[in-house]
Amino acid sequence: MTTHITRPDISIAHADRFFIGGEWVDPSSSAMIEVISSSTEEPIYRVAEAQVADIDRAVEAARTAFDSGPWTEMTHRERARHLRAIGAGVRKRAAELGAIWAAEMGVTYAIAEAMTLGVGDVFDYYAGLGDSFPFIERHKPAGGNVGYLVREPVGVVGAIIPWNAPLTLLSYKVAPALIAGCTIILKASPEAPGVPLVFAEICKAAGLPDGVINVLTADREVSEALVRHAGVDKIGFTGSTAAGRRIASICGERIARFTLELGGKSAAVVMDDYDVGAAADAISSMASLMTGQVCSSLTRVIVSQNRHDAMVEALAASFSRTRVGDPFDPAVQMGPLAMERQRDRVEQLIARGCADGATLATGGARPAHLNRGYYIEPTVFGGVHNDMAIAREEFFGPVLSVIPVTGEHEAISIANDSIYGLNASVFTHDNDRAFAAARKLRSGTVGHNIFRTDFSIAFGGFKQSGMGREGGVEGLLPYLESKTVILDGEPSTLRESLAPSSGWADGG
DSSP, X not given: OOOOOOOOOOOOTTTTSEEETTEEEOOSSOOEEEEEOTTTOSEEEEEEOOOHHHHHHHHHHHHHHHHHSSGGGSOHHHHHHHHHHHHHHHHHTHHHHHHHHHHHHOOOHHXXXXXXXXXXXXXXXXXXXXXXSOSEEEEOOSSSSEEEEEEEEOOEEEEEOOSSSHHHHHHHHHHHHHHHTOEEXXXXXXXXXXXXXXXXXXXXXXXXXXXXXXXXEOOHHHHHHHHHOTTOOEEEEESOHHHHHHHHHHHHHHTOEEEEEOOOOEEEEEOTTSOHHHHHHHHHHHHTGGGXXXXXXXXXXXXXXXXXXXXXXXXXXXXXXXXXXXTXXXXXXXXXXXXXXXXXXXXXXXXXXXXXXXXEEEOOSOOTTOOSSSOOOOEEEESOOTTSHHHHSOOOSSEEEEEEESSHHHHHHHHHOSSEESEXXXXXSOHHHHHHHHHHSOOSEEEESSOOOOTTTOBOOEETTEESOBSTGGGTGGGEEEXXXXXXXXXXXXXXXXXXXXXXXXXX
16 A cells, blocks of 8 residues: 655745845845755755855954844843744744755754744743843953953854754854854855745844844855855854864954864663673664764764674664655654765775675665655665774765773774764663773763764864864854953942853853
8 A cells, every 4th residue: 555645845935035234135146056955855845055256245244243233232131032033933833944954964854843843942042041041251350450351242143054954053153252252254055045044034033133134045155255254253164074074264364253063973881791682772773863864973883893793684674664755754764864975975985895894784775665765775884893884984874893802901092093073872780880981081061872963061072083072052152252341340330241050150
């Protein structure tokens, strides 16, 4: 029996324009980008492609809004009202935003809608920091009678987001930047511009002053003009480590601020006291999330030599049961990869793994029942050595590598033997052992007995997985500059203008 799957119509109201200076403006050229469905390989819609002139115009709008607009003069509480309105707007349009995400990238619609609803909470959280974060701290200075540590907005922000989770990743740049008082140029990925364009509509409806947020879509060459622009004070970037290196070097030339959230090759360290089958089910259940196109996905499974074969068998059995198909089918657990070049890369690395002598336990090919779409089977390799390409390079796809070791000491050593350090997890029933191992792992996040991340605390990586943190209070700090003010006496208006719970703290 054939199941009828309802695929929602995708319509972007202002696809042919950019959102600059509070208005939908015509582009400087006729260049367009065709957006392709990852599950059907058919065009969905076309969007305007920004040129350097459009970047210049967006930066000018953001610069004007920061230097002479009302946004920087508002209190944090006043800005917070706009953030809460944005959060409400995201929730109101969650179904639409989820459908765009699923169509473009292939994430299952159920996951897309659920994660979209959660983005509203991000804006509410940073709105709450408008009341609770100490933007001004009073100190007793060595000279003078009163000192203040004042945290002010860093300025104009270039926020560059990738295609895998555009709304989630833009929120952890835009929300802290807004509450800090920054203005923003949001640069969308050419593969997934739909969500940022709808987000611009939400911001306009929320009443943000003109130029506070500007949204356009550009490819890499034009994006570099944003990174180089003297009018941009800070770059917030999520993407590949290769692109991150380039951005860091450019920002270094002009001493611009930047945060980078980059790639990963994260390890699951399975201790001998933990059941192999339970570990396999936990790892495989999360490895299908967004078709493995998650920078923090646990892709290296490290286990003792005497349990290697059992782990490979359990992972192969568990992961191969994943239902692959149309992301709009409620019964499907994993959709396609986002684009043809992404599937090509995953297939090339799978072939490299076989050539290097790893054992292909399951998957490795395109699903036989799907004759279109950028699909790949859930894949498990056994007998992997940590110097193989499949153990060192990021797949960004649903491929797991099982690496045998002699014991816990070698397991930690192998987990750390990577240019990356984004995420890890320790599988053990012993909480003390888990915490001790977590302290030894050179990783920005370490979970326990399953894949875990928590942006509400902080997210980011060691080594070449990035610089800085996103989420939580840690994610606000990169959008602030600290200023020391030392006065002969306390201004009469200062305490009157700040309630005890509204951005004030005594620092001694």
